[in-house]
Amino acid sequence: MESDRLRSWTIHLVLVLSTCVTCLKEVTALSDSTTDPFQFCHPVKQGMLNVHLVPHSHDDVGWLKTVDQYYYGSKQEIQKAGVQYILDSVTDELLINPDRRFVQVETYYLWRWFREQKARKQQQVKELVRSGRLAIANGGITSSDEATTYYQCLIDQLTWGFRRIHDMFGAEPLPLAAWKIDSFGHSREMGSILAQMGFNGVFFARIDYQDKYNRLQDKTAELVWQTSASLGTSSHLFTSIFNNHYSAPSGFCFDILCNDEPVNDDPDSRGYNVDEKVNNFINFARNVAKYYVTNNIIVPMGDDFHYQDAHVNFKNMDKLIWYVNERQQQKGSTINVLYSTPSCYLKAVNEANVTWPLKYDDFFPYGSDYHSYWTGFYTSRPNLKYFERLGNNYLQVCKQLFVLAALNTKDLKYLDALRDALGIMQHHDAITGTEKQHVADDYALILHKAVTGCEKITNNALRELMHKKKDESSHQPEIFQSCLLLNISDCAISEKSQVFTVTVYNPLSYVTSHYVRLPVTGVSYSVRDPAGTQLPVQLVPIPSPLFSLPGRKSKATVEMVFKAEDVPPLGYKSYYVEELPHRVRGKSDLADDGMDSTIGNKSPTVLFPIRNTKAVVLAATPESVTYTGEIVDEVHQIFTDWISQVVRVYKDDNHFELEWLAGPIPVNGGSGKEVISRFSTNFENNGTFYTDSNGREMIKRIRNYRPTWDVKVKEPISANYYPVTTKIVINDNKTKQHLAVFTDRSQGGTSHRDGELELMIHRRTLHDDGLGVGEALNEQQYGKGLIARGKHYVVLAVGNKPGKTALEKDIAQRRGMSPLVFLAKTSYSSFEKWAQKHKTEFSGVKQPLPRNIKILTLEPWSNNTILLRLEHLFEKGEDDQLSKSVTIDLRKLFVNLPFSHVTETLLGGNQQPKNGKLHWITEKHSQKKTEHTSRESSPYLITLMPMQIRTFIVKLKTE
Known part of the structure; x- marks a missing residue:
């Protein structure tokens, strides 16, 4: 029986190599997906439970070791991990048996490793990728965070990863599945970016423990996520949530870093365990299947830095697949196990024609148990x-x-x-x-x-x-x-x-x-x-x-x-x-000392005293000095010897700045501290506040509430903290005033009590949280605790919608792409x-663009081309005028950049819009959604709808 299997693999391998000579030619064109992206998927069996084994290694681009240390496998006393050995070993094993599959996520490592290989190995790896055996998921430089990242950076890191993939392997195949298995919560804007890049779906491991429990019980762990309130069905993204973590099932981790028993299939051996292994795996598969609605389940086979000796992994998985499937003939089993990839699993689930539930919010905050909310980060x-x-x-x-x-x-x-x-x-x-x-x-x-x-x-x-x-x-x-x-x-x-x-x-x-x-x-x-x-x-x-x-x-x-x-x-x-x-003249004049003074000119006016309420008040009346001048007024406040602040109003601005300084945070009492800046008003906001999603659309938050389940909160502070990438807002329900605070970096924020906003600006701990890092967050510099300095930008305005003014949009944009000063x-x-x-x-432009349109990307690409993105900055219904669609003539944009040809692509710059993306039936949308197609009379006339980003590769004329 063993020899029969080996013979069939060898024949298959010869056939593949003999028919793929043309696959090795370098491809330089953009993908238009004329080839079937699923052509190399193993077939599933109707009427059976199809168990998709997805071999993978989660290779952090830095964590316990540095990027270099992980790649080379140095500092093994910290962690036994070497990515170059994983890629060496995996590619060798994939060449042995073409049935095998492996998922590669981090393009940074793949690119670095690929360039070191000799030409023959590079050609072999190209064939592995193009034949679907080495499947690329995500495709970005790394597997990104979703809470603390700015949308422009998320787009860039994915796009740059796609470019590296193209440079290695050509235009086909494309990464069409997102493998976001270790992010600590998931943002709606990240989902929107993935949808706009043509991804068929995304896979999660980490969501709130209560949310996961409820979804498994209700069989809603797979759903369609509407990731933009403005883009509608074009932002739909299928989402699959693992029933457990992203590691292999208990008892079936066949990696050298694990202690599980291998498959012993020698009947004469006292350690023979095939029947036990098969029974346990079938029981596992049936138990998982209870939580999902199709006859397909996905089983990740891997973990952090697994497959450094991939022969061990694959040899045991080969045996497991063989012996489980053998039961179909011997005992009429309805369990079918196959090597698979994220994209192939999505195809199988899509063919089930199920109507999926819709989700409109995001997956924050992430709590792993009642008392562990991952919000401090x-x-x-x-x-x-x-x-x-x-x-x-x-x-x-x-x-x-x-x-x-x-x-x-x-x-x-x-x-x-x-x-x-x-x-x-x-x-x-x-x-x-x-x-x-x-x-x-x-x-x-x-x-x-x-x-x-x-x-x-x-x-x-x-x-x-x-x-x-x-x-x-x-x-x-x-x-x-x-x-x-x-x-x-x-x-x-x-x-x-x-x-x-x-x-x-x-x-x-x-x-x-x-x-x-x-x-x-x-x-x-x-x-x-x-x-x-x-x-x-x-x-x-x-x-x-x-x-x-x-x-x-x-x-x-x-x-x-x-x-x-x-x-x-x-x-x-x-x-x-x-x-x-x-x-x-021009030096600042010193005003009277004391707190009760007014600075500013017309609007805004800042009246003192400014005082914090509990948590712990550092100083009820800080030391204060006021400076006034013809350009700017400032109040310098000192709360303690490690906390100070400058309140600043420029005479021509209609907002004010708070420039804070915090640290070294004292820890002589034996405990760490978290420092917040709190803004107190008399607003009645009924527990409601708003935070941005990665710097773009705003999301409504309600204290002690989740839109999709009845949350039970035992940690009322950390359970109500949300990521603030650029902006947090509260609205007065009576007067329609709102308070908006903008940040210069990611911070956690909330509204714990009506009328209050708070942002955490600094934190220092003395105890490890026991979640893997192995050390406390006790940053030091120059032998002392870390000192941090930053700014908040504050707007108090009247309006019938919270945080929806053109002024605030402008402030947010200037925080994301501020003018740079060169001396x-x-x-x-x-x-x-x-x-x-x-x-x-x-x-560089012939005339300023409309205030609601932004050149998001202008960068050199390749072969005398540039990558250009235009972005509509406003949400649907956000502003009566600025939320309208806008048409731009690309030929009238730039000075001294004559275009010879313009090609529109999806957001990632790697494929044309007609990409044959999978369509999903949802509760409210039974019809197939349509992708955006250009209807303009000229390829140079570009219309942008609210929140839309359009991407182009522009060929420049040469002399």
Whole structure:
């Protein structure tokens, strides 16, 4: 019997190799899915319970070990894990038996490993992928987090992973299933992104324990998720939730990291266990099937870093499949086991023609038991979360400037490194803060290296765009630098240069203004705009708690503030700054000390005192000093020796800023602490508040309530915390006022009592939570507890809808893609000489876009092409005017970017819209949904509906 099976496999292998010669040719075109993506799926058997075994290895891109340590398999004393060995071993085993399947998720590792292989092995791996044996799920650089990530970063990391896949294997096959098995809760916007990228479905392991129990009992663990309130049925995404975790069933883990017994099929052996194994597996399968509605169940066969010796895994799975299926003939069993993949399982379930329940909300918060809500990570490692957001801001500017300046491809390596670094940072153990400290340090190092590397691109691009002609004088070309430590008022160029230039680049699609704040050591400064006009300048004292920050090298005690007004879209304005030898008007005036004062001009007005209510009040009346001036008013508050705050109102703005400083959090009492910022009003919001989903659509939250089950709450604080990527809102039901608070990084937020909003800004613990990391979240820097600094942006407005004003949309966009400031020392002794040699103002677009449309992506792609995305910023019904559809003429967008051809793709840039996606019947939608197809009269005329993102690959004309 054994020899018969081996012979059949060998014959099958020969047939596959002999018919796939043409498959090895390099494919460079976009996929239009003319081939059947399911052609290599093993057939299921009608009238039987089909058990889909899905071999997989969950390979964290950093967690207990760094990315490099995981890849190479070093530091085995921390964790026995080496991804290069997994890929070596798995691909060898797949070549032996073409019936076998394996799911690869993390493209970062696959790309790194593939480039190291010799040509023959690369061709073999290409065949494994194209024949469906090595199945790619997700396809992104990593398996991303969904709570603390910004939507632009999620799109980018998936798109960049798809590009790597295309570069390795060509256009077919596509990743059409999402394998989100270890995310700590699931966001609606992540689901919307997956739906817009053409995915047929998504698989979860982690959802709230109460939610999972109820779904299993009600047989609703598989459903259709409407992932956008604006996009309707086009946002439908089939969702399958495992009955247990993503590990192999108990007793059937055949990995070298496990202790389960292998399948012993020698009848003469005292350890013979085939009957026992088969009986146990059949019982397991029948038990799982009780919770699902079709005759298909999915069984993940793997775990973290499994398959380092894949021969062990596959040999035992081969036997298990053979002996379980043998019962069909011997004993009339109705259990059919097969190797499968996520996509093949989706196809089988789809063919059952079941009507599926619909879900409209998200899967937050995630509680693994009554007392374990995974909500603290929304705030954990606040500095790393801020650096990631800053890194994305820099990435978008780097991409745009590369295209607008038409830089040489030799600089692409720096852009690719930043794409990789930001992709890695989206990992669900990276930006979340759920990794070991040495791994968090490594993430920061990777990102820092990539950001500083990309400065070569921004420097070269600004030189190319700014210099009118080659300067043959003795003047050295400027070096344009960004000061990454402005968050702590530290910048060597502004502090040590008597003359320098400031270039403000605006990555937004419309004109914006930006307040420039730079630490300086002089007593007075002159700032001239591109036209030579002298601008108002204000010197504002730096908050005194910054002077003692560990690691801050600056000697500056004041910041120079001026307004860069009307900076053009995808463009810059440059300013000439000169230190003056004597004090002139503009230094802040010191107001009376004390709390009861008013700052601001017209709207908003901030009235003090500002006091917190319980939790634990740090100081009922903080020390306070007020500074007023012609540009900005500020109140500096000190609550304790480790908590301070600046309340700031710019005279021309209609919102105010809270710049907080927290740390080192004291732990001398033997317990950790979590620091919150609470906003108290007299609103009556009836337990209702709103949070954004990854920076896009808002989701309604109700205290102690879940829309899909009757929740039982024993931890009322943590169970009511939700991720806030950019914005949280409460609404007064009587007056229709609302309070909106915007963040500069991901934080956890809630409304514990009516009239209150709170955001957690920092946390430090002394005890490990016992959930895998093996150490407490006790961040330290310079031998002390971590100090974090950040901003909240606050709007108090009147309106009949919470958080739905154009003002707030603009604030949110400026938080996601803020203007970047580049400084350069200059040897030009006067503004006139400098301006004569430089283009002091530039815009990359012919005219600003409508305020509801955004150029989300502009980046170099390949073969003289660019990747372009246009986004409608408003939700359906959010605004009477701005929620209307808009038509854009692509030919009228850019300066000096002549198009020769435009191809529309799905969101991921890897396939055309007509992709043959599976359709699902739902409770409210019995008809098949239709995908978006362009109905415009010209490929250059693009209409965008509310919340729609459209993606194009644009071929540029060449000289």
